[in-house]
Amino acid sequence: MESIEHLMGHTYETDLPARLDRLPWGRFHTLLVVALGITWLLDGLEVTLAGSVSGALKNSPVLHLSNSDIGLAGGAYLTGAVIGALFFGWLTDRLGRRKLFFITLFLYVSATAATAFSFNLWSFILFRFLTGTGIGGEYTAINSTIQEFTPARFRGWVDLTINGTFWLGAALGAGGSILLLDPQTVGGDLGWRLCFGIGAVLGLVILLMRLWVPESPRWLLIHNQPEQAQRIVEGIEARFRQQGHALSPPTVGSLCLHARDHTPLREVFETLFVSYRQRALVGLTLLSAQAFFYNAIFFTYALVLTDFYNVPFERIGWYVLPLALGNFCGPLLLGRLFDVVGRRVMISLTYAISGVLLAVSGYLFQQGVLSVTQQASAWMVIFFFASAAASSAYLTVAETFPLEIRALAIAVFYAFGTALGGIVGPTLFGHLIETHDRGNVFIGYLIGAGLMLAAAVVQALWGVAAERQSLEAVARPLSQAQEVGP
Known part of the structure; x- marks a missing residue:
């Protein structure tokens, strides 16, 4: 049977999703992950730079930022991410994954380069806002594309590992700040400006890497372009056969789909908050909790080190490196368990362990019994688990909603979660640290x-066991007419 058979009008049968899921892991998937997944590295770079250069920004002869100003700039970055995710997420489902991951990356490159030329507080805040807008848009286009190409049995580990590369960006930002903020090399007002130039240069390289990435065949199928979707899948299969792989027939049935050019917003919100309201509650809870947890601590960790441990701002980067190591190793080493043990158990476990460890280390901080090295070590252990937990939140919202609204679902829950947990967090912690009272920070x-x-x-009670299932099995496409036998 042909993989796409027209039945009547714009309804057709296809087994292309099943053919993508049955593929072995190959060079195509590795290159796809590198070209697209590097978005998380960029975000890690931006967030780390915001923390690492905070001391330099306070001492800048041009900007003269206070702790509250730095918290405000962090909030502006996250506000931009919220708006970018919503706007570009809607466009990603409407116009396609490929167009949007070029547009959002170009916006990021332009805005982060402009940050290096900030001339006062409000220009700095504006450019940070625009940088966040680009990154927020990237999340929706990138996560949906990667999930729609990745075989089902690898999806959990791949998604967590990609999200963990945020911390390679963090390490890059830390290393760059160590070099560029050192008075013996650059230092001064020029040092922090050059730090933001790192992201712009890296982004330009990524633009070139993405030129070969095709549009998602799953997106093409529901937008009445089945022939193009088939050409892309056949091209991928041909590469595998050229590399010596023998491809087995799909083991699951075909889909019968009604083509559509877009999904009305009324249907989007009815699907998210009526048909899938329990999944919506889970996604919102997971993303809100990890957004507060991460952004509150990571946007202000440099202020804790400088204000409570008297660490010179030019040495902050050294304390980011072990933190980045723990964060990267968590998803990498624990990721396979999310596919083997299962989503419900592993997501609940990593969230719970992270919360308990933060409460314990916070109490020790409040008592003043931790040295700066011990504090950094405690953060490294906490975020080993928290990184896997946070990554699994993005995995959850990306795989548990129908294909037609996947990018916008990612955007909606990322936006709500970031607004509830991420924008409030850095602002609150900035004020708490400003009091110079360990008890307030402990709160x-x-x-x-x-x-x-x-x-x-919440995850233990209502989470979805999506491990090793196709995306269409986890969430039936809105355009699916009926199940068709194999």
């Missing part, structure tokens, strides 16, 4: 720990 840590524990309970 912030307890809030973050409580949110993570609450998310663990």
Whole structure:
């Protein structure tokens, strides 16, 4: 049987999703992950730079930022990410994955380069806002594309590992800040400006890497372009055969789809908040908790080190490196368990462990018994688990909603989660640190720990066991007419 058979009008049968899921892991998937997944590295770079250069920004003869100003700039970055995710997420489902991951990356490159030329507080905040807008848009286009190409049995580990590359960006940002903020090399007002230039240069390289990435065949199928989708899948299969792989027939049945050019917003929100309201609650809870947990701590960790441990701002990067190592190793080493043990158990477990560890380390910080090295080590252990937890939140919202609204679903829950947890977090912690009272900072840590524990309970009760299932099995496409036998 042909993989696409027209039945009547714009309804057709296809087994292309099953053919993508049955592929072995190959060079195509590796290159796809590198070209697209590097978005997370860029975000890690941006967030780390915001923390690492905070001391330099406070001492800048041009900007003269206070702790509250730095918290405000962090909030502006996240506000931009929220708006970018919503706007570009809607466009990604409407116009296609490929167009949008070029547009959003170009916006990021332009805005982060402009940040290097900030001339006062408000220009800095504006450019950080635009940088966040680009990154937020990237998340929706990139996550949906990668999930739609990745075979089902690898999806959990791949998604978590990609999200973990955020911390390679963090390490890059830390290393760049160590070099460029050092008075013996560059330092001064020029040093922090050059730090933001790292992202712009890296982004230009990524633009070139993405030129070969095709449009998602799954997106093409529901937008009345089945012939183009078939050409792309046949081209991928031909590469595998040229590399010596023997491809087995699909083991699941075909789909019968009604073509559509777009999904009305009314249907989008009815699907998200009526048909899938339980999944929506889970996604919103997971993303909100991890957004507060991460952004509150990571946007302000440099202020904790400088204000409570008297670490010189030019040495902040050294303390980011072990933190980045723990964050990267968590998804890498724990990721396969999300496909083997299962989503419900592993997501709940990593959230709960992260919350308990933060509460314990926060208490020790409040008591003043931790040295700066011990504090950095505690953060490294906490975020080993928290990184896997946060990555699994993005995995959850990306794979548990129908194909037609996948990018916008990612955007909606990322936006709500970031708005509830991410924007409030850095601003709150900036004010708490400004008091120079360890007890006040401990209260912030307890809030973050409580949110993570609450998310663990919600996931344990209502989470979806999506491991090793096709995306169409986890969430039936809105345009699916009926099941068709193999």
